[in-house]
Amino acid sequence: MxxxxxxxxxxxxxxxxxxxxxxxxxxxxxxxxxxxxxxxxxxxxxxxxxxxxxxxxxxxxxxxxxxxxxxxxxxxxxxxxxxxxxxxxxxxxxxxxxxxxxxxxxxxxxxxxxxxxxxxxxxxxxxxxxxxxxxxxxxxxxxxxxxxxxxxxxxxxxxxxxxxxxxxxxxxxxxxxxxxxxxxxxxxxxxHWPTMRALILVVSAEKKGVSSTSGMQITVATSELFQRRAEVVVPRHMLKMEKAIKEKDFEAFGKVTMMESNSFHATCLDTFPPIFYLNDVSRAAIRAVEDINTKAGKVIAAYTFDAGPNAVIYYEEENTEAVAGVLKSALGNLDGWQGRDIKEQASDNLDARAVQVLKDGVSRVILTQVGEGPIRTEESLIAANGEPITK
Amino acid sequence: MxxxxxxxxxxxxxxxxxxxxxxxxxxxxxxxxxxxxxxxxxxxxxxxxxxxxxxxxxxxxxxxxxxxxxxxxxxxxxxxxxxxxxxxxxxxxxxxxxxxxxxxxxxxxxxxxxxxxxxxxxxxxxxxxxxxxxxxxxxxxxxxxxxxxxxxxxxxxxxxxxxxxxxxxxxxxxxxxxxxxxxxxxxxxxxHWPTMRALILVVSAEKKGVSSTSGMQITVATSELFQRRAEVVVPRHMLKMEKAIKEKDFEAFGKVTMMESNSFHATCLDTFPPIFYLNDVSRAAIRAVEDINTKAGKVIAAYTFDAGPNAVIYYEEENTEAVAGVLKSALGNLDGWQGRDIKEQASDNLDARAVQVLKDGVSRVILTQVGEGPIRTEESLIAANGEPITK
Missing domain, CATH: 3.30.230.10 (Ribosomal Protein S5; domain 2)
Structure with missing residues (x-):
């Protein structure tokens, strides 16, 4: 046997x-x-x-x-x-x-x-x-x-x-x-740069649009701007981004992050038929980040969006109040703020209409930060007899 | 004297x-x-x-x-x-x-x-x-x-x-x-092509965003995809569009019209900070046009958007029912349909969510068609004594 x-x-x-x-x-x-x-x-x-x-x-x-x-x-x-x-x-x-x-x-x-x-x-x-x-x-x-x-x-x-x-x-x-x-x-x-924070605005579920797997190949096939992005724009952004990370230069990091997200979603819109991942809630998040940066007089927050409407906002720990604190003041009723020691800061510099759209359209926030790669663990999901352990 | x-x-x-x-x-x-x-x-x-x-x-x-x-x-x-x-x-x-x-x-x-x-x-x-x-x-x-x-x-x-x-x-x-x-x-x-019709969905006023005059120069200065559009994409579209018009080829006309609108708004999104003219109502109009074309099995309707959220939908007279009639069936309560002899056609092929967004966000429709250039008129807005005539 x-x-x-x-x-x-x-x-x-x-x-x-x-x-x-x-x-x-x-x-x-x-x-x-x-x-x-x-x-x-x-x-x-x-x-x-x-x-x-x-x-x-x-x-x-x-x-x-x-x-x-x-x-x-x-x-x-x-x-x-x-x-x-x-x-x-x-x-x-x-x-x-x-x-x-x-x-x-x-x-x-x-x-x-x-x-x-x-x-x-x-x-x-x-x-x-x-x-x-x-x-x-x-x-x-x-x-x-x-x-x-x-x-x-x-x-x-x-x-x-x-x-x-x-x-x-x-x-x-x-x-x-x-x-x-x-x-x-x-x-x-x-x-190297442990002070990087991320705040995720989870946008209330809408019917999922085009999957990224099929979407990206329709972009490759039909967008007349895509080739320019792949051949010229991204190589430039790669150089700038790696330099920004090495120098811990948040302003450069943030600007490339936002322009990259915009460039990616622009090629989605240039796809035929067009692919929309950003909705009015996403636009309101962009507006809020712009207002935060305007008040700071420099880029202290940077939005990015993957193939969906959720906003991920990067910022540095030292600007926690000016970014997360301002958003908490505007959206404090949402799930996700609990148990995090974030001091609220007045949000009257945020566009009132954008705040209302965010209040109506964001279901929760997730507060997190840069972290480690895969970690080996002894905690197992399979018993010694081979059966899955259900929690 | x-x-x-x-x-x-x-x-x-x-x-x-x-x-x-x-x-x-x-x-x-x-x-x-x-x-x-x-x-x-x-x-x-x-x-x-x-x-x-x-x-x-x-x-x-x-x-x-x-x-x-x-x-x-x-x-x-x-x-x-x-x-x-x-x-x-x-x-x-x-x-x-x-x-x-x-x-x-x-x-x-x-x-x-x-x-x-x-x-x-x-x-x-x-x-x-x-x-x-x-x-x-x-x-x-x-x-x-x-x-x-x-x-x-x-x-x-x-x-x-x-x-x-x-x-x-x-x-x-x-x-x-x-x-x-x-x-x-x-x-x-x-x-030459008198059967061209246009249906305008006037989207409820939102605070006007970036004016086109300033917006376009920010695009020129900051969009990394714009140059490609101006130098390569538009010249191709010009040739295709002039050919489509000369041949009265609506499918070609419609496809270039939609891709052009998307390409233009893509470079707006690629502007920094990004410019958004399309909102969720505009997206719903795009979806409705896509659904109409899907049902027809070919391009019989074509959307285009200028520097704002209003949708202009071009179609040919022979498809009035399949385009305007379907939209009237879904949005018949809006101003603008009155006095136009448009027979409604079932709109159950339209995405229900898109229809709801249109119902909530469109304030009126305008039905019109291709027309003539400036026309001299004897009707004057200034009296013989030079004073403006107020109506």
Whole structure:
């Protein structure tokens, strides 16, 4: 009778929010992007995926994935690509050291939990695939670096590659057809610029529009401005952003962040038919940030929007009152402020109409900050007998 | 004692709505654009400016302009440029024929009335300056062609140059530094394609955002995608649009019209700080047009938006029921449908949420069609004694 031992390992992985945006694939199968991108990894204390990967001959014949207690399809090409690549690395290890248990042929059981709503438009697939790849790499005891693993996670979800690092992370688009040089690298660790804060305005759910996966390829095919963005605009923004991060220059960081978000959404609007992720609530958030910066006389807050209406507002700790405190004064009734020691500051400099639109359209705030990359944990979501642990 | 006779002439002039958009000046003083544009002239039965120009030594020493009974400032460089150019042409005539009365030195009195609300974002300055230039040209008995007058009207308001023609009109950007070749020409008269209809959804007034005059120069200065639009995208659209008009190919006309509007608003969004003219009501109008076209299986309706949230929807007469009839069925309670014989058609193919947003956000509809250029009229807004006639 075969070994029925349950092997397992667990990790948590973070969400990242891009400040130079990924939009457009030059190779949809390999998730190779048309341009490089940069993100800030957010603290796992607030937003994280927790994943346990296990394998055992007792698991039957099929791989499986449970996310927030719901079975997920693992037969898709993206998940399969991650499993295949990781198994291949494990098989190499096993071939070079006969003493290692033969894990690579065993069925995988993955159990995952997010500490935030999956569908809130908070880049859950990035944290999800980063955690999946990192957990299996731990299970397989791979010595691969985060950059090496990022090449694999990228095939699951493009932006997931950036969630293998903490701090400030670049996804280099690469040049090779096989994607081997399309990987994530650290621009700077969280400790280099630890005072970066993020306030997320979660906009009340509207029917989800175009998914980012299909949306970006319609942009590539139909936007007449997109090529300019990919070839000229983003390379300029990459240089400015990496310099701003290295120099901890918030004004430069903030300006590029806002212009990048605008440029990305402009190419969405230039898509045919047009794609709208920003709505009137998003516009009100932009207006509020503009008013905050006008009062400060410089850029102390920077908005960015992914493929949805939620605003992510970056600011530095020293401006907590002038940014988060002002918004708390205007939107203090919302969920998310509780338990955070943020002193309110008068919000009479904010456009009254914008405040009303935000009051009506924002469902909650999330206060967080720059954080670490995946963290190995002994807390497991799978029992020793192989059964998922439901909380 | 000098001749105190009151000389006068009157005209009406139309509104035009661009299908290839003007946005950006290469010379702000002369209103020289960064790209060419094309518009459809709308019927004066629905939207027009009526202007009487008079001159007399009895008018004192200053030029004056009354618009909808309100005195307007005529000392601005734009109005002054129009007066100066027209006086110069009259002075040439007088110099070559001593029998002509010496009108060029006399003070001008202009009285103007719009048959639509000035501030509704309906290109009133285009009709206004076209009527002003045409009325003074009539008063001065200039033999100048509409294209020659368009060079003058352009200096008053860029898009005004296109309102000197009926039908389908191109504003050729020109190359010369003095702007002498930046003029309007007829692409086709209204009679070439008389079945073109326009339905305007007037969106409830929101505080007016950035004016187009200042907005477009901020775009030129800050948008990293704008240059691509001006240099590559618009020239392509100009060729396609002129071909579509000549061939009366609505599908091509409609597709370029929609992509042009999207491209223009994309560069507004790419401006820093970003300029938003489209709001959630505009987005709902886009969605409704998309749903109408989806049901038809081809492009039978085309949206376009100027520097404001109002939707202008072009369609051909044969599709009146499938476009206007469907919208009437959904929005029949609004002002503007009365007295028009439009048969309602079921609107259950329209997205229900979009319909609700339109119901809440559209204040009235205007039904109109392609129309003629300025029309000389004997109906005067100035009495024989020189006094304005108030209605």
């Amino acid at each position: 075969a070994d029925q031992k349950v092997y397992q390992a667990s990790t948590t992985a973070p969400v990242n929010i891009a400040v130079v945006k990924y939009w457009g694939k030059r190779d949809p199968k390999l998730n190779l992007p048309t341009n490089s991108s940069v993100s800030v990894t957010l603290s796992q204390a607030d937003l994280r995926t927790h994943t346990t990967a296990a394998c055992s001959s007792s698991f039957g014949s099929e791989d499986s994935l449970l996310l927030n207690s719901s079975p997920q399809d693992v037969t898709g090409a993206r998940t399969q690509a991650c499993f295949r690549e990781l198994r291949s690395l494990r098989a190499q290890l096993e071939a070079s050291d006969a003493s290692l248990p033969k894990l690579s042929p065993l069925p995988l059981r993955i159990v995952s939990e997010n500490n935030f709503p999956t569908a809130a438009g908070l880049a859950s697939s990035a944290a999800g695939f980063a955690a999946l790849v990192r957990a299996i790499a731990n299970l397989y005891e791979l010595s691969s670096s985060p950059t090496e693993l990022s090449r694999i996670a990228r095939q699951g979800s493009g932006s997931a590659c950036r969630s293998l690092f903490g701090g400030y992370v670049a996804w280099q688009m690469g040049e090779k057809a096989d994607g081997s040089d399309s990987v994530a690298v650290e621009v700077a660790p969280a400790s | 000098a001749d105190q006779k009151v000389y006068q002439a009157s005209t009406t002039a139309p509104v035009n709505i661009a299908v290839v958009k003007y946005w950006g000046k290469r010379d702000p003083k002369l209103n020289l654009p960064t790209n060419s544009s094309v518009s459809v002239t709308l019927s004066q039965a629905d939207l027009r400016t009526h202007t009487t120009a008079a001159c007399s030594s009895s008018f004192g020493s200053e030029d004056s302009l009354l618009l909808n009974s309100s005195p307007q400032d005529v000392t601005g460089a734009r109005t002054q440029a129009c007066f100066r150019e027209l006086r110069s042409l009259r002075a040439q005539l007088e110099a070559s024929d001593a029998s002509l009365p010496k009108l060029s030195p006399l003070p001008l009195r202009i009285v103007s009335e719009n048959n639509f609300p000035t501030a509704a974002g309906l290109a009133s300055s285009a009709a206004g300056f076209a009527a002003l230039v045409r009325a003074i040209a009539n008063l001065y008995e200039l033999s100048s062609s509409p294209t020659e007058l368009s060079r003058i009207a352009r200096q008053g308001s860029g898009s005004a140059c296109r309102s000197l023609f009926g039908g389908y009109v191109a504003w050729q950007m020109g190359e010369k530094a003095d702007g002498s070749d930046s003029v309007a020409v007829e692409v086709a008269p209204a009679s």
